[in-house]
Amino acid sequence: MEQSVKPASSFPLNPHVAALPPYNAGMNIAMARALSGRHDIARLASNENPDGCSPAVTAALASSSFEPWRYADPACTALRTALGDRLTVDPNLIVVGNGSEEMIAAISRAVLVPGASVVTTVPSFGLHEIEPLAAGADVVKIAMTLEMGFDVAGLETAIAAGPRVVFISSPWNPVGPGLDRSSLRRLIGAVRPGTLLVLDEAYFEFADPGAPDGIEVLRDSSIDHVVLRTFSKAYGLAGLRAGYAVCSGLELARVIAAAKTPFNVNAAAQTAAIAALADEGWMKASVGRIRGERARVAAALAGLGFLVAPSQTNFLFFEGKGDSSSLAAGLLEQGIIVKAWREAGYERFLRVTIGSPADNDRLITALQGLARQ
Known part of the structure; x- marks a missing residue:
């Protein structure tokens, strides 16, 4: 029996949250298979690491020392200590989150009040806008240049006006x-x-x-x-969610x-992050491969006549x-998921993850075919 649709609720909701734009998440594989009718899906929308994660991570999660029935350390002490050693930073200046996305929400909640001003870029990482809006802040977005780079002069002017928070991602998601x-x-x-x-790295x-290391550049800064x-x-732990904030005070x-x-950070994520951090060699080898594929795919897209932004990302x-x-x-009809950008003024743009060589070949071949149509 069909369920009747209830009328709109008159319950008073937080107007800042009720008016939020949706987050543009990547399509999941089940939906892609249903829509495309294909099982062999190339997942090139969510910037996941095609190499997976370090074998040290899977070993740590299979170890008897990992006890999923125990509560995780709420302070993430061991992970913050490992990060402090790696970054030469006081662990007390590090806050660990359920992905760095949670840190964006926590910063907005901790710092912003209704009517405060926030500066970010456009195209933007959605949460740099959504979380401030949820706190009732006003968001000023500085557009990328025609060369698909930062408008540094425009950002300087907007920052000098004294916003409460500035969210800048470098390397820049979604542009590169x-x-x-x-x-x-x-x-x-x-x-x-x-x-x-807030420098989102x-x-x-x-x-x-x-390339500049934001932690090092800002280490002796008074701001x-x-x-x-x-x-x-880079570490391939997207499904476990672990990110962190290095704070100035x-x-x-x-x-x-x-x-x-x-x-907020579960025990599996803490265990995996510590193991991943200890296997820096695996991460660097993976990043090296991805950089090489990034250059190859960028050249192929440019050769097809697409305008491609310079990228320092995956x-x-x-x-x-x-x-x-x-x-x-x-592309989805051919089993390839990419992300169509929907921000106003940028509806002609797409973001595509650098995947495995085989998936990248599929993308290039598919675009060649679509370009001939």
Whole structure:
């Protein structure tokens, strides 16, 4: 029997949350199989590591020392200690989250109040807008240049106006380029007292050698800041969710930690992250392979006439020849998931993950065929 549709509820909801735009998550494999009628799906939408994760991770999770029936350490003490040793940072300045996404939410909850101003970029990582909006903040977005790079001068001006928080991802999700050292220092120099700079380095490990390390650049800075990183991408732990925030001060770290839920990072994620961090060689080898494939795929897309943004990540952002949803649908028919970008003004763009060589070949071949149609 069909269930009748209830009328709209008159229950008073938080208007900031009720009005949020949806997060543009990648299509899951079950839906892709249902829509395409194919079983062999190339998952090139969510920037996962095609190499998986270090064997040390699976060994640690299979070890008798991992006890899933026990509560995880709510302070993530062992992981914060390992990170502190690796980064030469006081572990008390590190807050660990259920992915760096939770840290964006915790920062917004800890720092923002209704009516506060936030600056970020467009195209944007959705949560750099969504979480501030949920806190009632106003979001100012600075558009990328025609060359598909940072508008450093525009960002400088917006930052100098004194927003409460600035969210900048470098390397930039979803576009791909990273700030060079000079540009990063320019933006740091524009920050005034009362503004928190949040530098999201989720894709830091994929940047070419010589790219600035935000933790190092900001180490001796007097501005209030947070650097975000994650184990989801280069370390291949997307399904377990572990990320962290390196904060400029103890009080800032304390309040951000207070804004998250207790036991937020589960025991499997903590165990896996410690094991992954200890096997740096596996991660670097994987990143090296992905960089090589990134260059190959970028050259192939450019050869097909697509405008491709420079990338320091494990994905490419490119302008299709028409509405991106149509091109994404054509690829899905061939069992390839990519992400069509839907932000206003950028509906012709797509983001595609650098996958395995075989999946990348499928993408190139499919685009060659679609380009001839």
